[in-house]
Amino acid sequence: MCSPYLDDIQTTKMPGQVYDYNPAIHTTRLERLLRDREIRRSNRSYSSNEDARDANRDIDIHRNRNNIYLSDADKRSGDKELLDGIAESKTLHDGCEKKDGWSSKQRLLVVANRLPVAAVRTGEDSWQLEISAGGLVSALLGVNEFETRWIGWAGVNVPDEVGQRSLTEALAEKRCIPVFLDEEVVHQYYNGYCNNILWPLFHYLGLPQEDRLATTRSFQSQFSAYKKANQLFADVVNEHYEEGDVVWCHDYHLMFLPKYLKKYNMQMKVGWFLHTPFPSSEIHRTLPSRSKLLRSVLAADLVGFHTYDYARHFVSACTRILGLEGTPEGVEDQGKLTRVAAFPIGIDSSRFIRALELPQVKEHIRELKERFAGRKVMLGVDRLDMIKGIPQKILAFEKFLEENPVWQDKVVLLQIAVPTRTDVPEYQKLTCQVHEIVGRINGRFGTLTAVPIHHLDRSLDFHALCALYAVTDVALVTSLRDGMNLVSYEFVACQAEKKGVLILSEFAGAAQSLGAGAILVNPWNITEVAASIGYALTLPADEREKRHQHNFMHITTHTSQEWAGTFVSELNDTIVEAQLRTRQIPPLLPTRVAVERYLQSKNRLLILGFNATLTEPVDTPGRRIDQFKEMEVKLHPDLKEPLNKLCNDPKTTVVILSGSDRKVLDENFGEYNLWLAAEHGMFLRRTKGDWMTTMPENLHMDWVDSVKHVFEYFTERTPRSHFELRRTSLVWNYKHADVEFGRLQAKDLLQHLWTGPISNASVDVVQGGRSVEVRAVGVTKGAAIDRILGEIVHSNDVKAPIDYVLSVGHFLPKDEDIYTFFEPELPVGGATTSRAKISKPRNQTASKISAQKSSFGPFVQKAPQAFSSSEKTTTSNGNGHWWSMMRDRLTVHEGSSVLDLKGENYFSCAVGRKRSSARYLLGSPADVVSLLKELADSLSQS
Numbered sequence: 001m002c003s004p005y006l007d008d009i010q011t012t013k014m015p016g017q018v019y020d021y022n023p024a025i026h027t028t029r030l031e032r033l034l035r036d037r038e039i040r041r042s043n044r045s046y047s048s049n050e051d052a053r054d055a056n057r058d059i060d061i062h063r064n065r066n067n068i069y070l071s072d073a074d075k076r077s078g079d080k081e082l083l084d085g086i087a088e089s090k091t092l093h094d095g096c097e098k099k100d101g102w103s104s105k106q107r108l109l110v111v112a113n114r115l116p117v118a119a120v121r122t123g124e125d126s127w128q129l130e131i132s133a134g135g136l137v138s139a140l141l142g143v144n145e146f147e148t149r150w151i152g153w154a155g156v157n158v159p160d161e162v163g164q165r166s167l168t169e170a171l172a173e174k175r176c177i178p179v180f181l182d183e184e185v186v187h188q189y190y191n192g193y194c195n196n197i198l199w200p201l202f203h204y205l206g207l208p209q210e211d212r213l214a215t216t217r218s219f220q221s222q223f224s225a226y227k228k229a230n231q232l233f234a235d236v237v238n239e240h241y242e243e244g245d246v247v248w249c250h251d252y253h254l255m256f257l258p259k260y261l262k263k264y265n266m267q268m269k270v271g272w273f274l275h276t277p278f279p280s281s282e283i284h285r286t287l288p289s290r291s292k293l294l295r296s297v298l299a300a301d302l303v304g305f306h307t308y309d310y311a312r313h314f315v316s317a318c319t320r321i322l323g324l325e326g327t328p329e330g331v332e333d334q335g336k337l338t339r340v341a342a343f344p345i346g347i348d349s350s351r352f353i354r355a356l357e358l359p360q361v362k363e364h365i366r367e368l369k370e371r372f373a374g375r376k377v378m379l380g381v382d383r384l385d386m387i388k389g390i391p392q393k394i395l396a397f398e399k400f401l402e403e404n405p406v407w408q409d410k411v412v413l414l415q416i417a418v419p420t421r422t423d424v425p426e427y428q429k430l431t432c433q434v435h436e437i438v439g440r441i442n443g444r445f446g447t448l449t450a451v452p453i454h455h456l457d458r459s460l461d462f463h464a465l466c467a468l469y470a471v472t473d474v475a476l477v478t479s480l481r482d483g484m485n486l487v488s489y490e491f492v493a494c495q496a497e498k499k500g501v502l503i504l505s506e507f508a509g510a511a512q513s514l515g516a517g518a519i520l521v522n523p524w525n526i527t528e529v530a531a532s533i534g535y536a537l538t539l540p541a542d543e544r545e546k547r548h549q550h551n552f553m554h555i556t557t558h559t560s561q562e563w564a565g566t567f568v569s570e571l572n573d574t575i576v577e578a579q580l581r582t583r584q585i586p587p588l589l590p591t592r593v594a595v596e597r598y599l600q601s602k603n604r605l606l607i608l609g610f611n612a613t614l615t616e617p618v619d620t621p622g623r624r625i626d627q628f629k630e631m632e633v634k635l636h637p638d639l640k641e642p643l644n645k646l647c648n649d650p651k652t653t654v655v656i657l658s659g660s661d662r663k664v665l666d667e668n669f670g671e672y673n674l675w676l677a678a679e680h681g682m683f684l685r686r687t688k689g690d691w692m693t694t695m696p697e698n699l700h701m702d703w704v705d706s707v708k709h710v711f712e713y714f715t716e717r718t719p720r721s722h723f724e725l726r727r728t729s730l731v732w733n734y735k736h737a738d739v740e741f742g743r744l745q746a747k748d749l750l751q752h753l754w755t756g757p758i759s760n761a762s763v764d765v766v767q768g769g770r771s772v773e774v775r776a777v778g779v780t781k782g783a784a785i786d787r788i789l790g791e792i793v794h795s796n797d798v799k800a801p802i803d804y805v806l807s808v809g810h811f812l813p814k815d816e817d818i819y820t821f822f823e824p825e826l827p828v829g830g831a832t833t834s835r836a837k838i839s840k841p842r843n844q845t846a847s848k849i850s851a852q853k854s855s856f857g858p859f860v861q862k863a864p865q866a867f868s869s870s871e872k873t874t875t876s877n878g879n880g881h882w883w884s885m886m887r888d889r890l891t892v893h894e895g896s897s898v899l900d901l902k903g904e905n906y907f908s909c910a911v912g913r914k915r916s917s918a919r920y921l922l923g924s925p926a927d928v929v930s931l932l933k934e935l936a937d938s939l940s941q942s
């Protein structure tokens, strides 16, 4: 295999050159991708001589066929050649196979609704295969770098077994594998959900106007058929999949496929590419199945679009609709990254350039020139689809003729309108509409010998199309929206001699690549299009030349081969990257072991976070998140019993360590026998006693008022954001605000804070996913646990050395120092025990403060008076652990130790975060509930 990614430490040899490639050495993603690009290029130049030989062979074939080119029997000679090409699957790496005796090509399973060939039944078990029209097919046929298999629908209903078997055999010769869909599924899935719902919506056309309600009513059954069809595609892929294959799913027809494939095999490399635009999230969110579609696509490893705009819209739909994290790399969901990027498609430009040299094409060009002598030729080539803006194009042409009578007999518009999706009523209506307009205009401006518009409701074969492109003076592409539009690329490829002008809709993806050389128009503005026609027809030769060169350079360098190569290379690399990331992800908590060790120990300490750790879920499945509920966090109801049991166990001490304020903790945990540490441990109380502060004495809080003003200002200006005022910190939360707006506001807020209110203050600014928190410097859970432990020990709650610690929470990175707090205390290798001696404090009374006092007043800084002020200063300066300092001097009982912890008895565990310094992970609060239940149950069994 030539892909260097099959194993991330595999060394790969390439033809012509010897590379010792090891992705682990090329550590950054960009380094690896650049390296892969270099390898692909060198392979290409290696095989360029072979390509040149191929080109000559092509010409020879066509020379021999010259005399029959225009006969009916071989009208589609270019297509036949292409059909044979699919079967041959010409390789770039032939040299590689010859030299080293191993196949250089990676297997690529291309899965698209439509196969590159459509089947027509000619007998019970005989079939005629014809090339399918459309950009997706044209582009993928230019890809020959891989050992490609196509999987798709052959465009025909084959209910009988004989037919299915014979068609499978016929297609196998073309390396195609059929997916059989029955008529009803095709009707509901292809005509219905794909072409009547997704297609118009993704192209900003809204649902079909007339039968909008009928569409709404049939939505559910069409959606079911859509899923069913996707499952049928998945079944066929699974049947043919071999380990190491790359599976490339295409287009809006198959949005469920990535999910179904991954469900079958998580190791499968799955990419998904959309050939249409992806609309703004505001459009996508109108779809009843919006979330399911997005989630299914996100199961892929790599998701590709033609333009950055479409990719951006997709990411924004995932953040706004699913509430996931959008990053520059893609979309992240609980540590799993789906890479999202733009891969603009191209064409096999050399195939078009070569075709112009064929004698029959030259002959056809000569005929066309003769036929339209004395007139400028304008050309439109489109599927007869409402997105192509054909009526708008023709109306603009009419306006041009109307305003420029001098051109009336000097210009002709050739419009090739390829019939498509003819079973869908909207398409049938469009056909009638276009015929009517063309008839009217020809009647209005035509003469006995000539008409201004030649309209063809049919497709042309490849050579006829090339000839048409070559004789054209002005190509007119007026798509109302178009994923890319390859016709514009093909036109440029065939214009090396004429250097005609391309008028291109700004709403086609191609406008982003060919915009500089083309004349861009808004197709809805027929006045502008009409004026552009006049401008293009009279453009001086030198300007035409410059514009053409610019675009020609683009289409010959951004080929379909390059497109596919880049996509597959990124897909392979995404897998490598995911493997590297996975290595950094801590393993899941071994619950059974954690419970066993808990049971075996004599004095256990459980440190538990609250938010997103012990809280009840606020979003019921299928329903949106309720902001109101989420702002009032509540203890998970299923935890009441187990928590009670654990708290009442004499050998277990439970500490709830949270960022929440005292009131919240009082409300949720007042009834349990445990320790509460509010505001990241700045306040502490045993539920039997009063709150005390553990704050270091030198904590400066003089910045609070000014920060509060800034937070108020931004809360007022950011709908659905709110802020919390705590004794030691302020938190501005924009979780429920518009994500993008929230982020911008957060950026602005931070900039303002840094340059003003906190420029000289001793504060830490902690940025959460959707929050900004300003705290007094050094306030972290890890720093607080130091003091909390001291207090617990001195309160005589801990009567024997702690020999088991379980620390579980959904903590911000800044607070993750709690996970590493005990690590230095643990013996190396985990076998021996750490024995920390603790002596009695000088003063056992902690400073009590009023729990009701919640507003910021003159700040009384009282530390637990168990410790001297000099010791407190040391802690707040961050010069060492209070705990570490004290442990050697404090004793629980004279001469015994307070910490007797073995490595294997320490379980630090992050909840719902994959990037963590904790030893282990748990997925969600539901998993915490199960864990605590098991711990509690084990008590009754012991």
Ligand SMILES: O=P(O)(O)OC[C@H]1O[C@H](O[C@H]2O[C@H](CO)[C@@H](O)[C@H](O)[C@H]2O)[C@H](O)[C@@H](O)[C@@H]1O
Binding pocket: 114, 133, 134, 135, 136, 137, 139, 251, 275, 276, 345, 420, 421, 482, 483, 484, 485, 486
């Ligand atoms: O298969 P059909 O329903 O007859 O439709 C033909 C294809 O139309 C769409 O093509 C898109 O892909 C092109 C290449 O990426 C792009 O240039 C163009 O803008 C798109 O419209 C459709 O996405 C394909 O799935 C269809 O096969």
Ligand SMILES: O=c1ccn([C@@H]2O[C@H](COP(=O)(O)OP(=O)(O)O)[C@@H](O)[C@H]2O)c(=O)[nH]1
Binding pocket: 132, 133, 134, 135, 136, 138, 139, 381, 382, 383, 416, 418, 458, 459, 460, 461, 465, 484, 485, 486, 487, 488, 490
């Ligand atoms: O008679 C025709 C007219 C067009 N095409 C091909 O159809 C594709 C149209 O692709 P485009 O991206 O422009 O639009 P799509 O039809 O895919 O939306 C191009 O490759 C054309 O060469 C064709 O094979 N026969």
